[in-house]
Amino acid sequence: MEFLLSTSIGYILGSFPTAFLLVKIFRGIDITKTGSGNVGALNTIRTSKSKLIGISVLLIDAFKGALSVFILLLLFPETFIFSALALLFAVFAHCFNPWLGFKGGRGLAVVAGGGLIIFPYTVLIWVLLWVIFFLMKKNHHIANIAATIFTLLLLFNTVDIAMKYSIIKPESSSSLIVITAALLMIIFIKHIEPLKEIIEKYKTNRVIKND
Template sequence: MKSGILIFLIAYLLGSIPFGYLLVRVTQGTDIRKQGSGNIGATNVFRKSRWAGILTLLLDGGKGYLAVSIAGWMGADPAWKAIAALGAILGHVFTVWLQFKGGKGVATGAGSYLAVCPAAVVTTLALFSAVVLITRYISLASVLATAAFPLWALLYGEPIAVVLWGVAGCIVIIVKHHENIRRLLRGTENRFALGNRQKQAARGGIDANQQGTA
């Protein structure tokens, strides 16, 4: 039991490292929480700086993967690895370093579960990519892929405990997208684009309050 608590605590603390916030603060001297959507995740950071956004994506995913890997090194079984994944997601979403106001957990969740059930994550990422390519809604892709992940895990034969803890982590991520879901239902959610931000703004394609999902 004590080792289980330690596994969860380590995962939470690793997950709570706010890489997006730190990268923008150190490199540009600004607070990403006061820009765009106010989210510290990769999508919002990407709109501020492409390289910082990509690095945020990799680091947020990496900390989740590391959290679960450490659990494995400590002798955790698949169920406890899934609990470590949940801990990393909760750390990212409710980071202790930013008054428990963090990101939405998509990248961290992907990295975490990649270390638990890689086949399910690869399939989930394929679905995510397809939805983004078709709709250009990252939020929609995030929600649909997240909702599908437990099903993929079940189909790939993961233990039921892994699936159930995976459901818990996915619920956290989807709930954090509640504002995006409302905008999608109203038809006011903005689509993601790689083009110049100023050009998009000139076309009326960006509302700063609607950016960010990862």
Template sequence: MIIMGVIVAYLLGSIPTAVWYGKIFHGVDIRQHGSGNAGATNSLRTFGRKAGIIVLVIDFLKGFLAVLSAQFLFSDTDKYLPLMMGLTAVIGHLYPVFAQFRGGKGVATALGVIAASFPLTVIICIVVFFILVFLTKYVSLGSMIGALAFPIQVALNVWDVNPKQDPYYLAFACVLSLILVFTHRHNIQRLMNGTENKFGAKK
């Protein structure tokens, strides 16, 4: 059952929302336009607000539903299976089998995983994200710092999300946040070079 759950989560995460949206409605591969990223931000910049919202919502639901399906369909299998399936869904988004293993950066899908696993912690993550984007106009910076806010909350037991101080919960939070930082490694380089795109800036 654990293997089945992980496979289901990976296939769910592998749905390449931005790629399919671009090909169906615009006849182009979004990975060849804008930043080249198959995610909500590049969809917004390349295809407009409607595309950005649709991609964001569906990518969020991929992570959210992966965790919920584990909680409801495989509830008697392993108490850590929801975390495993959530993490696998993010990996599926990064390396989708349905899109030549070239996916997005996993922010929206990871946000869905966090929302389903630790509902209250997602509030601070989102607040941190918007504050950083508002102050700096860098979506990538907001995404990374917002991601790092997740394991900090689990470590400090904010909202009593980890009442028994389970080390697996903290390990999960750290791995998930580090994955998101890793997927933004090129953005980090551009931030250091001063060449990163700012949100809302005209080309």
């Protein structure tokens, strides 16, 4: 019963199509068919030409993750797995939204919103790595992908620290790793298309240089 409740609350909250609704209401545009088609804050800014709408999407999406976790903490205080499952399903529903033909965002804001409540260490590590890779490559997709991969690798080697600084103590290190790996895997999957574009662009540039 607890598992069903956790996943259902997370899924319902995560499926709220923030970017789609705000862009549709204020600009009359279907964001899934405009720009990158991604239902997130960055494409909202590009599509709506409004930073205010984009920031609103970012904050509401983060709130979806935070609210999912918070509700489960109220229902099951000090129980990591239920809050973590709520966040996982919120991210899944956000990224593969059932109301939008399973299109969605890339999940970063939702993970950050909920993750800062239950495992801030992991979120802060991801942010730090993102800044480093972005400064190196000046490409947010590369930074997203690299930070996601290296966060998981670091977690395996620093799981004791992650456990220590988790606000809600995980039942075991394996539960923390599995949930975090699942979240990062969803983020990575949502970046496969941008990764393909980056690789194709790199190949094209190499051909041009060789010519």
